[in-house]
Amino acid sequence: MIPQPTITLDDLERDALAELVNVGVGRAAANLRQMIDRQVLLSVPGVAIVTRETAASMIAERESSSLVAVHQAFEGDFSGRALLIFPETNSLELVRAVTGGELPLEDIIELEQEALAETGNIILNGCLATIANILQRSLRMSLPEILRGSGADLFALNAEVAPAEDVVLFLYIDFSVDDxxxxxxxxxxxxxxxxxxxxxxxxxxxxxxxxxxNAD
Incomplete structure (x- = not known):
C-alpha cells in the first residue's frame, strides 16, 4: 500500500502553491540567465505533496543512475530542507552548459562541485525567496551543499524525524540551457x-x- 501524507493541500491551496512556484522558478531562470548570459528555460508541470518514501520511489521509477543534489536548509515562518536533484549524467551536462561547453571533460569534472553549488543556490534561493516574498514573509537559507546517492539517501536528511511525520513538496522540472x-x-x-x-x-x-x- 502506498503511504499517504497525513496532511495535504486542497485544490485551491495546491493551485496557489503551483502559481507561486512557477513565479519563483521564473525568477530563478532569469537570475541564472543573467549570470551565464545564455537562454535558460525552466518549467514546473505540477506540484505533488507526498511522503519521503513516495518521493524516493517516484525518482527511482524515473532514474536508474545515481543522483546528485544541491541541498540548502531554510528557516522562517515555515522551515525545511530544499533539494535540487539531477541524475548524475545530467549534472555534467548542466555544468557543460553553464561553463559554455568548450572545456575538456577533466576540467568540467573538476568544476562540477562549484558550478552545481552556484546553480543550485541561484535556483533554490530564487524560487524560495520569491515564494516567501509574495507571502510577505522572509526565509533564511544555508550555504549550498552537494550530496550524492539514491533517492532514498537524499530523502533521509531528516533522519531524526519519523518518515510519517515528514512531507515532501515534490516538483518535476524541465531545465533547458542553450538547447x-x-x-x-x-x-x-x-x-x-x-x-x-x-x-x-x-x-x-x-x-x-x-x-x-472582488474589489476590481
Missing part, C-alpha cells in the same frame, strides 16, 4: 508543523487575492 535538455527535480522536505504553517499562509494569500479580485 540542452536537462531534467531535474526540486524537493522541499518539511515536517508537519511547517506544512501547517505554509497552509495557513496559502489560505491568507488566497483570501487576499480573492479580495483584490
Amino acid at each position: 540542452r535538455d536537462i531534467r531535474g527535480y526540486i524537493a522541499m522536505l518539511m515536517d508537519l508543523p511547517s506544512l501547517t504553517a505554509l497552509k495557513k499562509l496559502l489560505a491568507d494569500f488566497i483570501r487576499q487575492t480573492a479580495g483584490e479580485a
Whole structure:
C-alpha cells in the first residue's frame, strides 16, 4: 500500500502553491540567465505533496543512475530542507552548459562541485525567496551543499524525524540551457508543523487575492 501524507493541500491551496512556484522558478531562470548570459528555460508541470518514501520511489521509477543534489536548509515562518536533484549524467551536462561547453571533460569534472553549488543556490534561493516574498514573509537559507546517492539517501536528511511525520513538496522540472535538455527535480522536505504553517499562509494569500479580485 502506498503511504499517504497525513496532511495535504486542497485544490485551491495546491493551485496557489503551483502559481507561486512557477513565479519563483521564473525568477530563478532569469537570475541564472543573467549570470551565464545564455537562454535558460525552466518549467514546473505540477506540484505533488507526498511522503519521503513516495518521493524516493517516484525518482527511482524515473532514474536508474545515481543522483546528485544541491541541498540548502531554510528557516522562517515555515522551515525545511530544499533539494535540487539531477541524475548524475545530467549534472555534467548542466555544468557543460553553464561553463559554455568548450572545456575538456577533466576540467568540467573538476568544476562540477562549484558550478552545481552556484546553480543550485541561484535556483533554490530564487524560487524560495520569491515564494516567501509574495507571502510577505522572509526565509533564511544555508550555504549550498552537494550530496550524492539514491533517492532514498537524499530523502533521509531528516533522519531524526519519523518518515510519517515528514512531507515532501515534490516538483518535476524541465531545465533547458542553450538547447540542452536537462531534467531535474526540486524537493522541499518539511515536517508537519511547517506544512501547517505554509497552509495557513496559502489560505491568507488566497483570501487576499480573492479580495483584490472582488474589489476590481
